[in-house]
Amino acid sequence: MSLPAMRVVRPRTVEDAVRVLAAHGPEAMILAGGTDVVPNLQMRLFAPRVLLDIKGIGSLRGVVRQPDETIRVGALTTLTQLLATESLRLRYPVISSAVRSIAGPLQRNMGTLGGNLCLETRCRWYNQSDFWRKSLGGCLKKEGTICHVAPGGDRCWAVWSGDCAPALLTLDAEIEIAGPNGNRRLALSSFYRNDGINRIALGGDELLAAVVLPPRTAGWRGVYHKLRIRNSIDYPLAGVAVVMNVDEQGVCRDARVALGAVNPAPVLVKQAADWLIGKKYSPELVERLVHAAIQTGKPLTTSASSPVYRREMLRVFTRRALEEMWGMRPRTPNGND
Amino acid sequence: MHRELIQLDINGERRELAVPPQKVLLDVLREDLGLTGSKRGCDDSSCGACAVLADGVPILACVAIASCYQETRIITVEGLAVAGEPTPIQTAYGEAGGSQCGFCTPGFMIAIHALLQHNPNPSDEEIRETLSSNLCRCTGYMQIYESVRLAMRRMEARSAQPAAVR
Amino acid sequence: MSAYSIIGRPLPMTDSPAKVSGLGRYADDISVPGMLVGKILHSPVPHARIKKIDSSKAEGLPEVKAVATGRDAQRPYGILPIGHDENALATDKVRYIGDNVAAVAATTEEAAERALELIEVEYEPLTAWFDPLEAMKAEEDWIHEGRPHNIEKEYHHEFGNLEEGFSQAAFVQEERFYAAEVNHAAMEPHSTLAIWQPDARLTVYSSTQVPYYLHRTISDVLEMPMSEVRVIKPMVGGGFGGKSEVIPLEIIAPILAKKAKRPVKITYTREEVFYAHRGRPITLVDLKVGLTREGKISAVAARVVQDGGAYCGYGPVTVLYSGALLGAIYDIRNLKFDGYRVLTNKPACGAMRGHGTVNVRFAFESMLDMLAAAAALDPAEVRRRNLLQAPCVTVNGLRVTSYGLPECIEKVVERSGWLEKKGKLPYGRGIGIACSHYVSGAANPIIRSNMPHTTVNMKIDRDAGVTIFTGASEIGQGSDTMQVQIAAEVLGVRPERIKLVAADTDLTPVDLGSYSSRVTFMAGNACLEAAKNMRAQIFEAVAKKFGCIPDELESRDDAVFYRYKPAQRIAFDEAVRCAIDFHGTLVARGTYAPPDESRGGQHKGAGVGPSPSYSYAAQTAEVSVDPETGEVTIHRVVAAHDCGKALNPVTVDGQVIGSVYMGLGQAMQEEMLWHEGRLMNPSLLEYRIPTTLETPQIDSIIVESEDPEGPFGAKEAGEGSLAAAIPAVANAISDAVGVRITSLPLTPEKILEAIREKQKQDREKNAATRSEKRGAR
Structure with missing residues (x-):
């Protein structure tokens, strides 16, 4: 399967990259690790004129502790490098818990943090070959007018299928976006639009440069539970990230719960902090949160696994993760131990 | 079809060749360099049969655009044996x-x-x-x-x- | 010390250096000057008449050197003589999404893809049939004219006295089992390079398990004499049955090459592999089994419906196997089988590892556990009580010559700790047992003839190198190495002395192919005979030199010696020179055809199932089930396999473990998902074969029953262990959480649903018991 003909541009600086993006608008596409973009190009999901390979931009690499005690992780940091970075592993365990569940080792050697945060949304009616989609007559997202997941609707339900995003949402991470007017900072939670087509708030002339982790959430316990059929290679069918700051008396000082792979965006379960702060473990409280989680997640028939089962797993994963955070259940091993 | 001249460092040899700039490394190895050891088993980076070393790190050649790997030392399966001695x-x-x-x-x-x-x-x-x-x-x-x-x-x-x- | 010097030794596979270095050549690795890229236009609709194809725009592209449609090759073909219902490119109708409509050969892949888009096809849609039970009721728009109600074939067999059998039963169980469709997913996508030679001959390199059938079919469809077609099988990246019949690209590439008068290579995308398919069909098994109070199976009735897809392929054979191989494993005297092979508008199914037997074995071994529970018997014991007394001929005409099943059961019971575990593990953990078997080649060939099933030639010249010319197809299972070991053993030479030329129709004699686990038994026997004939010539010459008779000679370690005084010896090279001085270049031949006694009964369909010998397998699986998620972790599978004699224990272990692995994939996670004839997961990302992380520890135990007719006692090793893996896991899940899943794959979702249902029933039962008790008071 050949790739569509296009120019490949390899800028050395963010400024150059942004200039190329500005000049070509929607006809340019950013390439980092390639594990998501290249198969999608082969499937003709996009046909950009210009492929902008940002791997040559040094300033997008590296993990640095900044003067304000935040940690800046360059967007080009590979997933393997993220796992190998001791300071992240120890301070933000939810990140390594999520990252080690992404695809498999070969894909993680190529895939980048930025790429994982900008993944294309996925749907069984969309992530198919050109031939397959044409035989169907396309879908709402591409080449067609009908959403096969929710026919009659005018919304695309393709699913957010990244694992990093829910984990980073629980850490109140921010992102650094480079554009023609320099950098802007944005809460990661504002980056996602919950729209299968127009999935992220990234301008056509912008690129995701880094993730910034606040000191506030450092040291919080955290875990990510992922539903998938195989324990490697697979994209998530549901994901639950939970972090909690628990004091010695077992009182929750702060907590977040986020879901992935069940909605067009990764989402925080809004009630988590309000309901959990100042509380000790109780099964009733956990069940209340579980209920909030399944109210937040809205799995549809976008993948091989049924919505009923995925919803059920949101329930189990959320409960188990909260129990783990409070020490009521053995910790899921995540490579830190 | 538009082609560009690219230079690749493959198994310790510098190779210069003209290929479409979007061509993936796996196809360049197999079609342009006759290095057919690396295989294509899938079309969505999910089988691992095409793995090569890029600066010592195993990657999937099927999703690596060759022209983007000109500053990388690539080792394919054919390049593992040292002086003809199998590893x-x-x-x-x-x-x-x-x-x-x-x-x-x-x-x-x-x-x-x-x-x-x-x-x-x-x-x-x-x-x-x-x-x-x-x-x-x-x-x-x-x-x-x-x-x-x-x-x-x-x-x-x-x-x-x-x-x-x- | 073993009586053998080479047989039974773990010789590395002869092609291993080529594989680990990346220098071996598979079909897609071969390129020749002037080669064109071929691409196929597939049908976007499941069932339609083709009204018009206009390829003029595609032909107008300068890079396009040939465009082919059904008009270019109108003779239908098919692997079975009774099923010639396919055209490589559609002539009148398309029958599934992905069916082959037209093809182009162009100078680049990109141009070929562009050309496909320029071919205009007009379709007139017909009613499409996706569900086999619906398809059987169809009154119109039948998929093939000559197949009313879309029934490809049906068979009805009854042996013994069913009524009497069931009347003897203390326990009768009836259940419907379902198995989803699965694909071989060999790592190598199919590829064919067809070279049009300047002398108007055709040379074809193809990823095939059956070069001989391909040779015949190309000759037939292209209307060229077989003598002008040469088929060469290069290295093949796995078959499992997916390359065991003629696949459309293998005809399309030659058509394009002939038209363009240039070499043309077609390599399938992974998606196209799923459309070519030929995998294991969706199968419905309605099974009824009776068990006496003593735990003897008294009667078996099975109704099997297979959703065969749009073409016949091996279909009738698949459905016949599912009935015939209800026999030859347990002692069953009363047996009824009704089998239906149904056509639907989906890619054609075919032979897949364990051909026809796997889904029925899942049903049968699951049911044996259910009956064992009803009879309060240990599941291993129930199997023991139903063993055959071999040698014997079964009620349905299968001759069993060697039978290692009892030992297989004992070995897995012992190794797995069965007695300490079965029924005794805590809730959520369980162990299961199951058995299976398979043919060592079919006793009857696909195309009836008196030709031997295989012939092996051998040559030795002045260099004293031994060259084997064999038609047998190495596809990764060790075919080449097996023959090298047999020849080396018989001739008493180092394996390094032996060279092997295989599967090239210009050079090697006919072998029917690598399917139905026939190669070790059949090509092995032919090779054994060739080597013995060769040795006789050498011994005759050496005997003259020594002044003895040939029977007094032996050969071992590259030397020929006088048996009673081993010091009297000459080196193999010298022995060869002696023989050549008398005869010139030494040539020898060996053949194999199954004995008449092995060829089965007389009833309609009796030809399928008989084999010169059967392999046997028993397995235990130990699992954990998470009762909140339904997720299963398989901890360990212990697999014992009776292969007669392990000619090479490493390759036998590899075949057994690989079979178990493939069975576990089907058991747990593999499934082709359909939506109105559209395959929803045509990729290795979404069709999920197991990774290292789902694959448990698999322990292989070799059992050697020494078959009287197998080469050195050997029989099948490559398929028989697959089927047991699936019910072993299903039975283990039942032991762990008390639920019986009758539908494959055994997904967490199904298991969770069953657990919930059981909990609900248990609660109701408890409530009922409580109220009863209250009432009693």
């Missing part, structure tokens, strides 16, 4: 039954080579984890692990006795 894992593979049809073998060779370079004494669990994105449809993986352990034992014996059998 310990290449020898062990035959003896312990690591290959059946052999189509996934080049990808496994690359992944195992990188693993043993990085960690000469991996645990069973590390071996299993590291090879979890290389699919094999024949062996059920048991004899692949056996091959890795055999290669490890031999490497250890050799490093303990530097003057011994080569």
Whole structure:
């Protein structure tokens, strides 16, 4: 399967990259690790004129502790490098818990943090070959007018299928976006639009440069539970990230719960902090949160696994993760131990 | 079709060739350089048969755009043997039954080579984890692990006795 | 010390250096000057008449050198003589999404893809049939004219006295089992390179398990004499049955090459592999089994419906196997089988490892556990009580010559700790047992003839190198190595002395192919005979030199010696020179055809199932089930396999473990998902074969029953162990959490649903018991 003909541009600086993006608008596409973009190009999901390979931009690499005690992780940091970075592993365990569940080792050697945060949304009616989609007559997202997941609707339900995003949402991470007017900072939670087509708030002339982790959430316990059929290679069918700051008396000082792979965006379960702060473990409280989680997640028939089962797993994963955070259940091993 | 001149460092040799700029490394290796060891088993970066080393790190050549890897040292399965001598894992593979049809073998060779370079004494669990994105449809993986352990034992014996059998 | 010097030794596979170095050549690795890229236009609709194809725009592209449609090759073909219903390119109708409509050969892949888009096809849609039970009711728009109600074939067999059998039963169980469709997913996508030679001959390199059938079919469809077609099988990246019949690209590439008068290579994308398919069909098994109070199976009735897809392929054979191989494993005297092979508008199914037997074995071994529970018997014991007394001929005409099943059961019971575990593990953990078997080649060939099933030639010249010319197809299972070992053993030479030329129709004699686990038994026997004939010539010459008779000679370790005084010896090279001085270049031949006694009964369909010998397998699986998620972790599978004699224990272990692995994939996670004839997961990302992380520890135990007719006692090793893996896991799940899943794959979702249902029933039962008790008071 050949790739569509296009120019490949390899800028050395963010400024150059942004200039190329500005000049070509929607006809340019950013390439980092390639594990998501290249198969999608082969499937003709996009046909950009210009492929902008940002791997040559040094300033997008590296993990640095900044003067304000935040940690800046360059967007080009590979997933393997993220796992190998001791300071992240120890301070933000939810990140390594999520990252080690992404695809498999070969894909993680190529895939980048930025790429994982900008993944294309996925749907069984969309992530198919050109031939397959044409035989169907396309879908709402591409080449067609009908959403096969929710026919009659005018919304695309393709699913957010990244694992990093829910984990980073629980850490109140921010992102650094480079554009023609320099950098802007944005809460990661504002980056996602919950729209299968127009999935992220990234301008056509912008690129995701880094993730910034606040000191506030450092040291919080955290875990990510992922539903998938195989324990490697697979994209998530549901994901639950939970972090909690628990004091010695077992009182929750702060907590977040986020879901992935069940909605067009990764989402925080809004009630988590309000309901959990100042509380000790109780099964009733956990069940209340579980209920909030399944109210937040809205799995549809976008993948091989049924919505009923995925919803059920949101329930189990959320409960188990909260129990783990409070020490009521053995910790899921995540490579830190 | 539009072609561009690119330079690649493949198995220690500098190769210059004209290819469409979007062509993936796997196709360049197989079609333009005659290095057909790396295989295409899937079309969505999910089987591992195309793995090559990029600056020592195993990557999937099927999703690497060749023109973007001009500053990288690429080693393919054909480049693993040193001066024609097979590596310990290449020898062990035959003896312990690591290959059946052999189509996934080049990808496994690359992944195992990188693993043993990085960690000469991996645990069973590390071996299993590291090879979890290389699919094999024949062996059920048991004899692949056996091959890795055999290669490890031999490497250890050799490093303990530097003057011994080569 | 073993009586053998090479047999039974773990010789590395002869092609291993080529594989580990990346220097071996598979079909897609071969390129020749002037080669064109071929691409196929597939049908976007499941069932339609083709009204018009206009390829003029595609032909107008300068890079396009040939465009082919059904008009270019109108003779239908098919692997079975009774099923010639396929055209490589559609002539009148398309029958599934992905069916082959037209093809182009162009100078680049990109141009070929562009050309496909320029071909205009007009379709007139017909009613499409996706569900086999619906398809059987169809009154119109039948998929093939000559197949009313879309029934490809049906068979009805009854042996013994069913009524009497069931009347003897103390326990009768009836259940419907379902198995989803699965694909071989060999790592190598199919590829064919067809080279049009300047002398108007055709050379074809193809990823095939059956070069001989391909040779015949190309000759037939292209209307060229077989003598002008040469088929060469290069290295093949796995078959499992997916390359065991003629696949459309293998005809399309030659058509394009002939038209363009240039070499043309077609390599399938992974998606196209799923459309070519030929995998294991969706199968419905309605099974009824009776068990006496003593635990003897008294009667079996099975109704099997297979959703065969749009073409016949091996279909009738698949459905016949599912009935015939209800026999030859347990002692069953009363047996009824009704089998239906149904056509639907989906890619054609075919032979897949364990051909026809796997889904029925899942049903049968699951049911044996259910009956064992009803009879309060240990599941291993129930199997023991139903063993055959071999040698014997079964009620349905299968001759069993060697039978290692009892030992297989004992070995897995012992190794797995069965007695300490079965029924005794805590809730959520369980162990299961199951058995299976398979043919060592079919006793009757696909195309009836008196030709031997295989012939092996051998040559030795002045260099004293031994060259084997064999038609047998190495596809990763060890075919080449097996023959090298047999020849080396018989001739008493180092394996390194032996060279092997295989599967090239210009050079090697006919072998029917690598399917139905026939190679070790059949090509092995032919090779054995060839080597013995060769040795006789050498011994005759050496005997003259020594002044003895040939029977007094032996050969071993590259030397020929006088048996009673081994010091009197000459080196093999010298022995060869002696023989050549008398005869010139030494040539020898061996053949194999199954004995008449092995060829089965006389009833309709009796030809399928008989084999010169059967392999046997028993397995235990130990699992954990998470009762909140339904997720299963398989901890360990212990697999014992009776292969007669392990000619090479490493390759036998590899075949057994690989079979178990493939069975576990089907058991747990593999499934082709359909939506109105559209395959929803045509990729290795979404069709999920197991990675290292789902694959448990698999322990292989070799059992050697020494078959009286197998080469050195050997029989099948490559398929028989697959089927047991699936019910072993299903039975283990039942032991772990008390639920019986009758539908494959055994997904967490199904298991969770069953657990919930059981909990609900248990609660109701408890409530009922409580109220009863209250009432009693």
